[in-house]
Amino acid sequence: MLQKSSVREHGQNGSGKRPPGRPRSEQARLAILRSTLEILGDSGFSDFTIEEVADRAGVGKATVYRWWPNKGALIADAFAQSTTRKLRFPDTGSVYTDMSRQMRQLVKIFAGPMGRIVSAILAAGQTEEELIAAFRERFLKPRRREAYATLRRAILRGELRRDVDQDLLLDSLYGPIYMRFLIRHDRMTPEFVDPLCALVLGGARPRDRRRRRRSNARLSK
Amino acid sequence: MLQKSSVREHGQNGSGKRPPGRPRSEQARLAILRSTLEILGDSGFSDFTIEEVADRAGVGKATVYRWWPNKGALIADAFAQSTTRKLRFPDTGSVYTDMSRQMRQLVKIFAGPMGRIVSAILAAGQTEEELIAAFRERFLKPRRREAYATLRRAILRGELRRDVDQDLLLDSLYGPIYMRFLIRHDRMTPEFVDPLCALVLGGARPRDRRRRRRSNARLSK
Amino acid sequence: MLQKSSVREHGQNGSGKRPPGRPRSEQARLAILRSTLEILGDSGFSDFTIEEVADRAGVGKATVYRWWPNKGALIADAFAQSTTRKLRFPDTGSVYTDMSRQMRQLVKIFAGPMGRIVSAILAAGQTEEELIAAFRERFLKPRRREAYATLRRAILRGELRRDVDQDLLLDSLYGPIYMRFLIRHDRMTPEFVDPLCALVLGGARPRDRRRRRRSNARLSK
Amino acid sequence: MLQKSSVREHGQNGSGKRPPGRPRSEQARLAILRSTLEILGDSGFSDFTIEEVADRAGVGKATVYRWWPNKGALIADAFAQSTTRKLRFPDTGSVYTDMSRQMRQLVKIFAGPMGRIVSAILAAGQTEEELIAAFRERFLKPRRREAYATLRRAILRGELRRDVDQDLLLDSLYGPIYMRFLIRHDRMTPEFVDPLCALVLGGARPRDRRRRRRSNARLSK
């Protein structure tokens, strides 16, 4: 949990009773998260200011500070709220097509406002480890689990070596995307996904024809 | 170009004459770069202040601003200056070894005290485009020029396809390093360089008759 | 108006309610005015720095700027606050005595440590119109209002012409004081007040039949 | 002399010989004085900067500092150079007309660019006594000498009391002008000169008719 811990925030504590005093305003909480995403989408990380967040949300600055200890936590929370567009892996029977389609989706998303939010998270995360952790847990891992399944299917089909290091392979596919996204801001077009897949997946093909045939043979059993 | 004035900073211009006015103080320039690295090493990026840089360097704040447009450019300059000589490409006769050695150096640097500086540059760069541009110009490009030469040698030796997209290939090699460095902070050991090279360079090997022929030739020896 | 915000600075507005938000700190306001006078007394105008004011007052620089738009306004405010009560007009039954007494007070103040402050205000005011305006509003006008009353009494008593231009008359009385104070630094002794009053008030005496009549009446007693 | 003293500056020393080295550039000197007046006329004292002076004059900053120790000296020198428009006193046979005409001239001059220069001098002079002294010597005194003559004529004609304090009288006439010029920037129209003269000169008239007649009698002798 990135927000400050408090029994109050869920209106329910051990004794089953709500604590005295005015309860936390759900409306304020949502407005804050909303304006956080708005600002990051509009102007990126540089104009992201707690004062600006509070102003846009029509909220007192102190209300932000009461619930989030720092910018990073706020960004991470807002990021978690933001519904990432579908990034499913298809199952076309070809690992090349499966990966290529999903990666093109990713490139497109990075080009939009969601891209600015991701880059803000990764930027802020260089200072605050927990932010990167949140990004890994909430964004990377779920997708990677699906990717593992895609790769396993490919191995079974004999498109990839049995002993391939799946994490290395995936980093080799996504690393260039992130690199271009974060460092070489130009050059981030979906067109470079296909050659990339060809290159890297090509390096993970079974070594010669005989083994390939054997796999095929097994599949056809 | 990272610094501001482009003519004055080199003691030589078109007409072979020094421009009028008091020349730039080389001593001040070095003191500034030195204290930049010092502070980043001592206290990290969040405490990095131009005022502190100027103070430590025994220099007026305006002198820093006269030559570097912003924090980032200063940091990028200091970083580039201090790492250039450690990242040469060897020429061992094998592209695999050439790349692998240089990449291990890079990983070592990223793992050391310079790592936080790089991550600070790239983080701040998400906000300020010019900073990333500076990093690309001063750090990435010179190294990439050397890498092109290395790849060309490999092509001539027949280790790589003639038509390989060199930029794509290099992004596929370095992308995973940057990805693990920036996003998956764990797992950044030099040991993963070799499999990475094997995977990606493997995908760029010639696959047509020529390779078969060479293999045949070797077999027939 | 010297200070910026016009509603907040008085604890009362139209609706009889205090505006929302933390109220202005009276303590800070007084500390700032106090240290303003202190510094002017200690080190004169050239060493007068907002930073020094804030430091001595134990106050943030921004707090000074929040309420005073510039040095001059601050100085004028501090000055006006500290001299108001010393410059009352007496009511002796003679316009000559009334004016003379108050003007001597003024000359004394100009000759004392406050003198350099006034001259600093008027000097700086040649550059910044708003400063002179502040001096007029906060210092001159209130005193002039009292002076009008004094002159009206004199008119009723028949000491001055009914149709006298009061502003012109007052400028003629005070102008020479300011002139000697600002331009002819020598010669600024309280002794020249009496002849000055005699000269100028003499020029504003009734000269027609009424005076003759009164004189006649007195003679016929 | 307000400039830094130097034998060099007049190209002539005790031995009748010019010292070695490049002589001072008369052209630079004039350009500096010219741009000083220009700036004061254009934008007043607030934008008056040594850097601006040097820039406008097409001169190195050091050249200004070599010859003038501070802003004040420079302004005073430039002021001395500036030819003040004629401010002669006429001799119309009436002190009222004589004074009124000259004072109207003064008011007009103060309304133009010369006014800004004068106000700059008086402003700067509050800090540097020598500046006010220069103003008194070069501007006030010559005119006052003529004024004394005008007043003497009036006394002889019996328009003024024999025992009138001439300095006090003149301060009472000009003080209001300076006061309005320096403090009450509005209200500085030539129209207020006549009532002013009427008021003040009225206060300096001989006390009753008999004495006036006597004077006339004497003049007619």
Add this chain to the structure above:
DNA sequence: CAATAATCGAGACGGTACGTCACGTCTTCTT
């Protein structure tokens, strides 16, 4: 005719204060 010497323009230098901005905390009244 060279050597010497001072001034010139240009502009970088170490400083200092400027006025602004956002920080994170606080103090007030309202809900």
Add this chain to the structure above:
DNA sequence: AAGAAGACGTGACGTACCGTCTCGATTATTG
């Protein structure tokens, strides 16, 4: 008690001039 409003002390920002300095170029006198 939490809310909004907004003032508070803090401290870095990037800018503007200060008055000094260091250049090469220029312009004179002296040897």
